[in-house]
Amino acid sequence: MEGRPYRLYGAEISYFTGKVRAYLRWKNIPFDEIASSAEVFREVILPRVGFSVIPVLIAPDGRCLQDSTEIIDALETSHGGPSVYPSTPRQRLAALLLETYGDEWLMIPAMHYRWHHNREWAQRAFGSLSAPAATPEEQLETGILLAAPFAKAAVRLGAEPHMHAAIEASYEGLLAELSRHFEHNDFLLGDRPSMGDFGLFGPLYAHQYRDPKSGEHLRRVAPRVAQWVERMLHPMPLSGEFRAADEVPVTLLAVLRRMFIEQMPVLADTARRVSEWMGAHPGETLPRAIGMGAFVLEGQEGKRIVSPYSLWMLQRARDYFRSLTGCNRTAVEEMLRAAGGQSFLEFEDPPRLARAGLSVRPG
Numbered sequence: 001m002e003g004r005p006y007r008l009y010g011a012e013i014s015y016f017t018g019k020v021r022a023y024l025r026w027k028n029i030p031f032d033e034i035a036s037s038a039e040v041f042r043e044v045i046l047p048r049v050g051f052s053v054i055p056v057l058i059a060p061d062g063r064c065l066q067d068s069t070e071i072i073d074a075l076e077t078s079h080g081g082p083s084v085y086p087s088t089p090r091q092r093l094a095a096l097l098l099e100t101y102g103d104e105w106l107m108i109p110a111m112h113y114r115w116h117h118n119r120e121w122a123q124r125a126f127g128s129l130s131a132p133a134a135t136p137e138e139q140l141e142t143g144i145l146l147a148a149p150f151a152k153a154a155v156r157l158g159a160e161p162h163m164h165a166a167i168e169a170s171y172e173g174l175l176a177e178l179s180r181h182f183e184h185n186d187f188l189l190g191d192r193p194s195m196g197d198f199g200l201f202g203p204l205y206a207h208q209y210r211d212p213k214s215g216e217h218l219r220r221v222a223p224r225v226a227q228w229v230e231r232m233l234h235p236m237p238l239s240g241e242f243r244a245a246d247e248v249p250v251t252l253l254a255v256l257r258r259m260f261i262e263q264m265p266v267l268a269d270t271a272r273r274v275s276e277w278m279g280a281h282p283g284e285t286l287p288r289a290i291g292m293g294a295f296v297l298e299g300q301e302g303k304r305i306v307s308p309y310s311l312w313m314l315q316r317a318r319d320y321f322r323s324l325t326g327c328n329r330t331a332v333e334e335m336l337r338a339a340g341g342q343s344f345l346e347f348e349d350p351p352r353l354a355r356a357g358l359s360v361r362p363g
């Protein structure tokens, strides 16, 4: 067994596979990637994980890891060396928040652009991944079936027709902010990628850089963001430093501000609903979605599923924030206020949560 590399089961078209792949490359951990065909789902993923999901990482000792955050955290513990978590408080909290934003909020533009601007291409890609030996016609047929739930998920995540223009305006706003940031920084927090970079890379690579129409758009309107995607794709392993003196550049505060405006009200509403649900169903695992809730983008109101899992992601940032005392706490509070993050300071935490597959349960 010794010396056998890690096996990453995933796909080029997959948001969270991109995040883990980029991490493994930066961390210089040897791995083989295996495309998640129907056969791989049947023979490897379902028997070990119990449900259909990618990415899944099998360690050289046979340990099976699922969920990009838990995969990365397990490897951070076992591999040491330069960490993707900054050791200083402002940078560390910024990294945790931006991971949550990339993982859980940028799914809205990523799913919208894929399923409303690149649909047939994506159906073909799903088909060729699932049935690599089939003909292009058979692959399209399979892809249409396999992709149907994902295309519906785009709408359930908030991309109803009346929200399309707002989603695109918000995404272009984010690209403009990131473009300004990358004028002076190779990565979010200096010249080394942090957990925040890997969180943003999921949507910005697999969907927004790689899907043909989205990629053409990204390269045209935000070439500096496309260049950051390329740096993340082909990193200099283990190199670089975070900015000195725990600096979170002002250009990155603009991105945090967008997160606080767009995602934080949804997280606060989710926390209220999850607390109520847990009160009414003591000890039970929450469903993946508990009803629909309102959200606002660029002044337009839409509705989307209420996702308890997003709170498990936020809980990591909340735990870190609550652990801070003295001048570390003061420094972080100042950063949050400068980025419009009053709502994070006043956030009412739900009861403790543990991850349960793609949802959560009492922790």
Ligand SMILES: N[C@@H](CCC(=O)N[C@@H](CS)C(=O)NCC(=O)O)C(=O)O
Pocket (backbone or CB within 6 Å): 014, 015, 016, 017, 052, 053, 054, 055, 066, 067, 068, 069, 103
């Ligand atoms: N939060 C998980 C989510 C994994 C995930 O959502 N993977 C997608 C593909 S990128 C998937 O397999 N989804 C199946 C489903 O939603 O049922 C992670 O960080 O790995």
